[in-house]
Amino acid sequence: MSAADTTPDELKAILAAAATAATEWALRSAAERAAALTAVADALDAAATKLVPIAQEETFLAAGRLTGELKRTTFQLRLFAELLTDGGYLDARIDHADDAWPMGARPDIRRVLEPLGPVLVFAASNFPFAFSVMGGDSCSALAAGCSVVLKAHPGHPRLSAAVGRIAADALRAAGAPEGLLQLIYGTETGRDALLDPRIKAGAFTGSIAGGRALFDLATSRPEPIPFYGELGSVNPVFVTEAAAAGRGAEIVAEFVASYTLGAGQFCTKPGILLVPADSGMVEELSSAARPEAARLLNDRIHSGYLASLSGLLEHDAVDSLGATEGAFDAPPAPALTTTTASALLADPEGLITECFGPSALVATYRTDDELLAVARVLNGQLTATIQGEESDAVAPELVRLLAKKAGRVLWNQWPTGVSVTYAQQHGGPYPATTAPTSTSVGTAGITRFLRPVAYQGLPAHLLPAAVRDDNPLGVPQRVNGKLAGQ
Amino acid sequence: MSAADTTPDELKAILAAAATAATEWALRSAAERAAALTAVADALDAAATKLVPIAQEETFLAAGRLTGELKRTTFQLRLFAELLTDGGYLDARIDHADDAWPMGARPDIRRVLEPLGPVLVFAASNFPFAFSVMGGDSCSALAAGCSVVLKAHPGHPRLSAAVGRIAADALRAAGAPEGLLQLIYGTETGRDALLDPRIKAGAFTGSIAGGRALFDLATSRPEPIPFYGELGSVNPVFVTEAAAAGRGAEIVAEFVASYTLGAGQFCTKPGILLVPADSGMVEELSSAARPEAARLLNDRIHSGYLASLSGLLEHDAVDSLGATEGAFDAPPAPALTTTTASALLADPEGLITECFGPSALVATYRTDDELLAVARVLNGQLTATIQGEESDAVAPELVRLLAKKAGRVLWNQWPTGVSVTYAQQHGGPYPATTAPTSTSVGTAGITRFLRPVAYQGLPAHLLPAAVRDDNPLGVPQRVNGKLAGQ
Numbered sequence: 001m002s003a004a005d006t007t008p009d010e011l012k013a014i015l016a017a018a019a020t021a022a023t024e025w026a027l028r029s030a031a032e033r034a035a036a037l038t039a040v041a042d043a044l045d046a047a048a049t050k051l052v053p054i055a056q057e058e059t060f061l062a063a064g065r066l067t068g069e070l071k072r073t074t075f076q077l078r079l080f081a082e083l084l085t086d087g088g089y090l091d092a093r094i095d096h097a098d099d100a101w102p103m104g105a106r107p108d109i110r111r112v113l114e115p116l117g118p119v120l121v122f123a124a125s126n127f128p129f130a131f132s133v134m135g136g137d138s139c140s141a142l143a144a145g146c147s148v149v150l151k152a153h154p155g156h157p158r159l160s161a162a163v164g165r166i167a168a169d170a171l172r173a174a175g176a177p178e179g180l181l182q183l184i185y186g187t188e189t190g191r192d193a194l195l196d197p198r199i200k201a202g203a204f205t206g207s208i209a210g211g212r213a214l215f216d217l218a219t220s221r222p223e224p225i226p227f228y229g230e231l232g233s234v235n236p237v238f239v240t241e242a243a244a245a246g247r248g249a250e251i252v253a254e255f256v257a258s259y260t261l262g263a264g265q266f267c268t269k270p271g272i273l274l275v276p277a278d279s280g281m282v283e284e285l286s287s288a289a290r291p292e293a294a295r296l297l298n299d300r301i302h303s304g305y306l307a308s309l310s311g312l313l314e315h316d317a318v319d320s321l322g323a324t325e326g327a328f329d330a331p332p333a334p335a336l337t338t339t340t341a342s343a344l345l346a347d348p349e350g351l352i353t354e355c356f357g358p359s360a361l362v363a364t365y366r367t368d369d370e371l372l373a374v375a376r377v378l379n380g381q382l383t384a385t386i387q388g389e390e391s392d393a394v395a396p397e398l399v400r401l402l403a404k405k406a407g408r409v410l411w412n413q414w415p416t417g418v419s420v421t422y423a424q425q426h427g428g429p430y431p432a433t434t435a436p437t438s439t440s441v442g443t444a445g446i447t448r449f450l451r452p453v454a455y456q457g458l459p460a461h462l463l464p465a466a467v468r469d470d471n472p473l474g475v476p477q478r479v480n481g482k483l484a485g486q
Numbered sequence: 487m488s489a490a491d492t493t494p495d496e497l498k499a500i501l502a503a504a505a506t507a508a509t510e511w512a513l514r515s516a517a518e519r520a521a522a523l524t525a526v527a528d529a530l531d532a533a534a535t536k537l538v539p540i541a542q543e544e545t546f547l548a549a550g551r552l553t554g555e556l557k558r559t560t561f562q563l564r565l566f567a568e569l570l571t572d573g574g575y576l577d578a579r580i581d582h583a584d585d586a587w588p589m590g591a592r593p594d595i596r597r598v599l600e601p602l603g604p605v606l607v608f609a610a611s612n613f614p615f616a617f618s619v620m621g622g623d624s625c626s627a628l629a630a631g632c633s634v635v636l637k638a639h640p641g642h643p644r645l646s647a648a649v650g651r652i653a654a655d656a657l658r659a660a661g662a663p664e665g666l667l668q669l670i671y672g673t674e675t676g677r678d679a680l681l682d683p684r685i686k687a688g689a690f691t692g693s694i695a696g697g698r699a700l701f702d703l704a705t706s707r708p709e710p711i712p713f714y715g716e717l718g719s720v721n722p723v724f725v726t727e728a729a730a731a732g733r734g735a736e737i738v739a740e741f742v743a744s745y746t747l748g749a750g751q752f753c754t755k756p757g758i759l760l761v762p763a764d765s766g767m768v769e770e771l772s773s774a775a776r777p778e779a780a781r782l783l784n785d786r787i788h789s790g791y792l793a794s795l796s797g798l799l800e801h802d803a804v805d806s807l808g809a810t811e812g813a814f815d816a817p818p819a820p821a822l823t824t825t826t827a828s829a830l831l832a833d834p835e836g837l838i839t840e841c842f843g844p845s846a847l848v849a850t851y852r853t854d855d856e857l858l859a860v861a862r863v864l865n866g867q868l869t870a871t872i873q874g875e876e877s878d879a880v881a882p883e884l885v886r887l888l889a890k891k892a893g894r895v896l897w898n899q900w901p902t903g904v905s906v907t908y909a910q911q912h913g914g915p916y917p918a919t920t921a922p923t924s925t926s927v928g929t930a931g932i933t934r935f936l937r938p939v940a941y942q943g944l945p946a947h948l949l950p951a952a953v954r955d956d957n958p959l960g961v962p963q964r965v966n967g968k969l970a971g972q
Contacts, residue, residue: 068590075589088969093909095820103561103906107899111909111930114889116922126776152561221704223916332738388943393770399948402946403600408940413593422967423597424580425940430709436602437712444597444938450932454894454911462885462897476969479696481908483574483962483969
């Protein structure tokens with residue numbers, strides 16, 4: 001089943017409603033917004049036994065994985081509800097008037113973050129709950145006080161419609177304005193919506209090509225808008241000599257589990273593993289047990305995956321590693337390829353590229369200098385991982401180099417599985433994202449949909465509550481440069 | 487005198503040095519960076535009697551104004567040095583591992599803001615100190631830990647060279663890496679530099695056309711980068727009926743002082759004044775004393791100003807207001823034009839446009855609804871001002887509408903004179919800026935040049951100091967979602 005594209009007339013009405021809803025929603029208190037998000041979480045949890053089977057039918061992901069993903073999604077809604085109650089995300093600042101300010105008398109200025117307006121969210125295919133209709137982008141935009149127009153992913157239309165309906169009903173019942181969350185369908189509709197002046201920000205999770213095209217549209221508008229695209233990443237893993245020597249077999253087993261998780265359809269899949277040559281790890285990887293073949297999300301992802309894998313295998317410097325049976329079947333059996341670090345350095349563009357599906361490239365290196373050189377030629381990454389020992393001499397420089405290239409640097413852990421927390425950072429320099437200064441997972445993601453406004457000399461009754469001296473909301477305030485209470 | 491354009495070979499060496507300097511500078515402690523900024527401030531203050539006369543010769547701005555601007559510039563450097571010592575700008579977050587985290591066990595994650603890399607700053611003409619070589623953009627980029635390539639403005643080449651030399655010497659003497667601040671000259675050189683992959687962010691203050699062209703370049707790169715352009719604004723002022731009745735004469739005098747300040751060459755110049763029809767304010771404005779003609783910054787600004795003013799006067803709905811002698815002379819005498827709110831509503835694009843120089847448009851309105859309607863058709867603004875009385879029934883809705891359009895909303899004050907403080911917000915939706923979520927004045931401006939990095943599971947000795955449990959820098963840390971100490 002596929003949903004019919006939203007017509008231009010329908011889109012017109014949807015955008016008008018989104019603008020009205022944004023105005024009303026921005027006026028609601030943080031407590032009202034928090035209650036509405038919690039109501040959506042409760043309603044989705046209550047519908048789990050109905051939603052998970054639909055998701056399974058449409059995406060071929062396992063029921064356990066989908067149940068966990070829904071739990072993550074509703075947890076996320078409740079976490080953002082808490083964030084609203086705390087109010088620290090508002091970055092409330094109060095500067096009292098000060099005649100003795102060294103550059104000259106300063107006026108009374110108060111600054112607080114306010115919602116950007118209607119946000120257009122493009123849903124992803126690989127997380128039908130957590131990065132789709134009520135995923136992290138929608139959640140943080142709604143929490144920020146924005147309305148959301150959600151471009152549904154064609155990979156799971158029935159699930160999108162069901163989640164959209166449940167969420168909209170729950171929002172309505174919680175007193176949220178009509179039109180706060182609306183779904184649209186169709187590629188052209190999404191592009192048209194992105195170009196509409198009422199849309200004030202875009203968010204996207206998907207491929208580099210798709211995300212870049214939308215970023216280009218968003219920045220080409222008469223009024224360019226922020227566009228938060230989370231695109232592609234190879235998530236390299238660097239195994240030091242000491243780690244390979246000490247726990248090579250364990251690393252191999254964990255790596256196989258990580259790159260094949262969800263049939264390799266994670267933006268954080270470790271796509272390149274750097275191992276010391278002559279450490280025996282290549283042989284271990286070659287013979288390591290791999291999970292069974294699993295069906296991919298849809299035909300386009302399957303054919304795209306096969307094309308990337310074939311392209312890689314046609315590269316002079318790349319060979320298969322271990323079993324190759326079934327790698328090109330449907331469903332595809334997990335596969336491994338191999339090359340050398342010097343080949344990566346000779347052709348980074350050709351070899352350090354995302355291959356979205358159940359395969360990874362194992363590259364052997366000879367010296368720590370070669371390992372550091374690979375870190376230097378990386379482009380932007382969501383994650384970069386070190387499997388090392390605390391005594392590794394190469395570690396400090398490797399951490400420093402990887403922090404320049406990636407949004408998240410891991411030590412002796414695996415990048416798949418992105419916890420939703422206060423300190424999470426899911427982002428990175430292009431092409432990992434189109435907005436390196438932001439995150440699409442974790443509570444800091446709310447900042448994407450807020451802009452600062454300063455109020456100079458306003459009487460108390462005209463000020464937003466968050467920057468009033470009596471602080472009726474009890475939010476953290478930075479007063480004259482210092483956090484109050486510190 | 488004009489400086490020779492930087493050659494492609496020179497630019498190559500400059501960019502290479504900027505990249506090396508960025509790597510070294512990012513490793514320096516906050517204390518070292520603070521000391522270096524303070525050293526620059528001291529050196530510029532010490533050279534005031536030498537620098538101000540050069541600025542006067544090159545810009546025709548008054549000595550008093552320039553002396554104040556230099557004071558602002560060095561104050562700003564010292565304020566950012568303080569900010570570095572405080573460390574709150576790092577937004578340090580620590581989530582300890584938690585097996586009971588509701589969505590599933592969470593790992594140890596620590597997140598901190600780190601420098602983006604070399605920043606290209608385009609200097610402005612109208613603030614030869616405060617928005618030029620060592621202005622707010624350079625200051626916040628250097629404070630953030632980035633190196634700066636500074637595209638000098640051709641309007642004050644000798645001053646640029648002198649400030650650049652003094653600053654670079656002071657930085658060197660304070661132990662900063664070579665190449666931390668370098669000047670380049672020439673429009674083409676600036677464009678070439680912006681397209682270089684080593685440049686990781688751009689900052690600009692100037693015209694809409696110039697800024698948009700650079701924004702388009704920055705976003706069209708293979709690796710698009712953040713581009714913080716502060717462009718144009720008309721900074722409308724809304725005078726309520728009660729304010730006009732109560733203190734019309736005072737408002738007129740203050741308005742004239744504000745729109746003619748610095749010969750009207752401020753991005754915060756109040757370019758439109760909305761006054762109640764039949765309030766007598768138009769007559770007061772018509773006969774109000776205006777300051778003497780003052781020479782504009784350069785011939786291009788002068789001819790651009792005359793073109794905008796003529797264009798406006800050719801509009802069917804616009805007339806001159808009061809004295810017109812000398813308005814088109816060199817130097818141009820301050821001028822006023824007049825129209826109605828209904829004309830603004832009928833042709834917002836034609837009438838609500840920046841006219842950079844000593845003139846402003848006075849628009850009469852008949853009802854509060856008309857006043858609110860004008861607020862609704864505004865495009866993005868740096869500032870919007872209300873001259874009102876606390877009892878004004880229109881004020882709450884007017885504040886709300888203006889906060890959606892402007893970065894700073896003022897009450898019974900004037901937008902010219904942007905204090906550098908913790909809560910300042912100098913920004914706004916396009917075309918006020920190309921980055922509505924940021925500010926180019928005030929301590930929050932440092933965030934433009936930082937990106938978050940999360941560290942997952944790292945041993946303490948590999949973590950940045952700001953996110954270590956022992957907090958050796960004593961920076962504010964948000965631990966498990968709560969600000970430590972609160």
